[in-house]
Amino acid sequence: MIRDITIGQYYPRDSFIHKLDPRTKIIGTFIYIISLFFFRKFIPYLVVFGFLGLVIKTSEVPLKHILKGLKSIMFLLIFAVVFNIFLTPGDILWKWGFLKVTRQGLETAGFMAIRLVLLIMGSSLMTFTTTPNHLTDGLEKIMNPLKKIKVPVHEISMMMSIALRFIPILLEETDKIMKAQMARGADFESGNLIKKAKSLVPLLVPLFVSAFRRANDLAMAMEARCYHGGEGRTKMKPLQYHKQDGIAYVILFGYLAVLVIVKLISPF
Amino acid sequence: MSITLDHVNYSYSVGSAYEKHALKDVNLTIKDGEFIGLIGHTGSGKSTLIQHLNGLMKATSGTIYYNGKDIYDNDFNMRELRNKVGLVFQYPEHQLFETTVIKDVSFGPKNQGLSQLEVDLHSYEALKQVGIEEDLIDCSPFELSGGQKRRVAIAGVLAMRPEVLILDEPTAGLDPAGRDEILDQISKLHKERNITVILVSHSMEDVAKYVDRIIVMNKGEVVYSDVPKKVFANYKVLETIGLAAPQVTYVMNGLREQGIMVDTNATTIHEAKEEILKWARREIIEG
Numbered sequence: 001m002i003r004d005i006t007i008g009q010y011y012p013r014d015s016f017i018h019k020l021d022p023r024t025k026i027i028g029t030f031i032y033i034i035s036l037f038f039f040r041k042f043i044p045y046l047v048v049f050g051f052l053g054l055v056i057k058t059s060e061v062p063l064k065h066i067l068k069g070l071k072s073i074m075f076l077l078i079f080a081v082v083f084n085i086f087l088t089p090g091d092i093l094w095k096w097g098f099l100k101v102t103r104q105g106l107e108t109a110g111f112m113a114i115r116l117v118l119l120i121m122g123s124s125l126m127t128f129t130t131t132p133n134h135l136t137d138g139l140e141k142i143m144n145p146l147k148k149i150k151v152p153v154h155e156i157s158m159m160m161s162i163a164l165r166f167i168p169i170l171l172e173e174t175d176k177i178m179k180a181q182m183a184r185g186a187d188f189e190s191g192n193l194i195k196k197a198k199s200l201v202p203l204l205v206p207l208f209v210s211a212f213r214r215a216n217d218l219a220m221a222m223e224a225r226c227y228h229g230g231e232g233r234t235k236m237k238p239l240q241y242h243k244q245d246g247i248a249y250v251i252l253f254g255y256l257a258v259l260v261i262v263k264l265i266s267p268f
Numbered sequence: 269m270s271i272t273l274d275h276v277n278y279s280y281s282v283g284s285a286y287e288k289h290a291l292k293d294v295n296l297t298i299k300d301g302e303f304i305g306l307i308g309h310t311g312s313g314k315s316t317l318i319q320h321l322n323g324l325m326k327a328t329s330g331t332i333y334y335n336g337k338d339i340y341d342n343d344f345n346m347r348e349l350r351n352k353v354g355l356v357f358q359y360p361e362h363q364l365f366e367t368t369v370i371k372d373v374s375f376g377p378k379n380q381g382l383s384q385l386e387v388d389l390h391s392y393e394a395l396k397q398v399g400i401e402e403d404l405i406d407c408s409p410f411e412l413s414g415g416q417k418r419r420v421a422i423a424g425v426l427a428m429r430p431e432v433l434i435l436d437e438p439t440a441g442l443d444p445a446g447r448d449e450i451l452d453q454i455s456k457l458h459k460e461r462n463i464t465v466i467l468v469s470h471s472m473e474d475v476a477k478y479v480d481r482i483i484v485m486n487k488g489e490v491v492y493s494d495v496p497k498k499v500f501a502n503y504k505v506l507e508t509i510g511l512a513a514p515q516v517t518y519v520m521n522g523l524r525e526q527g528i529m530v531d532t533n534a535t536t537i538h539e540a541k542e543e544i545l546k547w548a549r550r551e552i553i554e555g
Binding site: 182 | 319322324347350351354355357360362363364365375376379380410424425428
């Protein structure tokens with residue numbers, strides 16, 4: 001049921017990628033995403049594919065699992081591709097009534113599809129290999145310089161980690177309440193739109209109540225343990241760069257260099 | 269109204285990294301009018317098992333028969349099954365949602381498609397059965413105390429007049445008085461309406477007094493399924509799977525080890541008292 005949703009859920013393994021410092025992975029993913037957008041040629045994408053394939057291979061996350069995550073953007077992808085193919089002006093290749101396919105349209109749609117797929121695969125790989133706690137730790141550390149201009153970095157990252165932590169809890173709660181109401185004869189599937197929306201009331205009201213109750217309990221528990229923001233707060237396991245992070249950065253810059261060279265010499 | 273489970277297996281999240289074999293080859297028969305205690309440590313699969321009994325979860329393999337009919341048959345009416353097998357979840361008060369107590373309790377009967385008159389009748393009766401006073405029925409359920417909320421939620425399932433009533437830890441988080449009250453009310457219902465009751469718990473102490481049969485689960489398997497006395501006789505095995513027999517069992521076994529020849533099968537305080545008195549009389553007459 002609902003608990004089987006896997007988008008971005010941590011996939012426990014003990015690979016090289018899993019053991020990297022979260023900062024390395026965040027910065028790496030960021031650079032990777034930028035690298036997807038700075039050229040409009042097809043051949044360099046082979047380099048990107050190769051690099052991504054290598055990272056997936058070392059991460060030990062099954063490719064099937066990563067492709068499953070793509071299902072959720074299928075609709076968006078098809079939507080974007082179709083609109084780009086038919087609505088981009090340019091040299092007409094094929095025409096039927098008001099529909100026309102242009103060379104530029106095909107090109108844009110192709111780039112769009114490749115970039116979107118690579119983007120989702122790359123960034124979901126980061127969440128597959130990093131626990132939410134590590135992720136927010138890394139973000140906090142990266143954003144640390146912003147404290148100088150009075151950005152509440154610690155609070156933002158705490159909010160993020162709580163929000164992330166609550167996603168599975170609320171999903172489980174939804175599943176439970178749904179089942180409890182189904183046991184009382186509730187029907188969430190049949191009927192028209194209005195009836196379906198109405199049938200959600202017995203699900204949403206208890207869900208909201210429970211979200212507030214949990215938030216309240218959590219705030220109380222944090223205060224009971226003397227939490228008062230990030231001021232003077234130390235960490236049990238402070239983040240530290242290791243040798244493997246150095247290797248990862250070298251590989252990353254190697255990838256960028258190859259990409260730039262291929263971009264410059266490839267004809268299309 | 270019997271329920272039969274035939275080689276039922278269930279695994280969570282098949283094919284992912286979180287796959288878990290939660291039920292392993294479960295074979296059970298639950299007879300009409302039985303009062304059963306389903307006992308197991310946290311994560312032993314008891315909650316998973318009961319969700320199979322009204323079709324909320326579908327077994328990965330194996331079959332479940334309700335009155336001899338396979339519930340996984342395509343033409344089996346699952347809605348009908350959920351009307352007949354009432355399931356009260358753990359912390360049922362978390363599912364309350366309506367503006368008044370009576371409206372919340374009526375949710376089940378209304379979904380059954382009854383007339384307004386019948387809906388009201390069943391709902392009022394259910395509230396009475398769980399001991400909710402009439403002056404509370406137009407309150408918001410969120411204004412009630414914890415124990416009252418729990419009883420309103422149980423009434424919500426009772427109002428559907430199930431033939432089989434399953435309760436998942438109905439006393440969790442209640443004080444001893446509230447616990448006894450709820451268990452007594454359930455026991456009364458069982459006697460008066462002769463419905464089948466399955467009581468899920470991790471405490472032997474709670475259920476020993478009420479049930480005809482105890483089913484013990486461990487790691488997804490049924491370990492024992494017998495009358496309480498016979499199950500408690502294996503108290504040493506029960507300890508190894510994180511459970512304990514009632515205190516009385518320990519007292520009686522302790523006495524026996526001290527050379528006081530009492531029957532160790534006593535499960536309630538009352539029975540234990542009778543046993544010890546019986547022994548005392550014997551000793552006095554002999555001595």
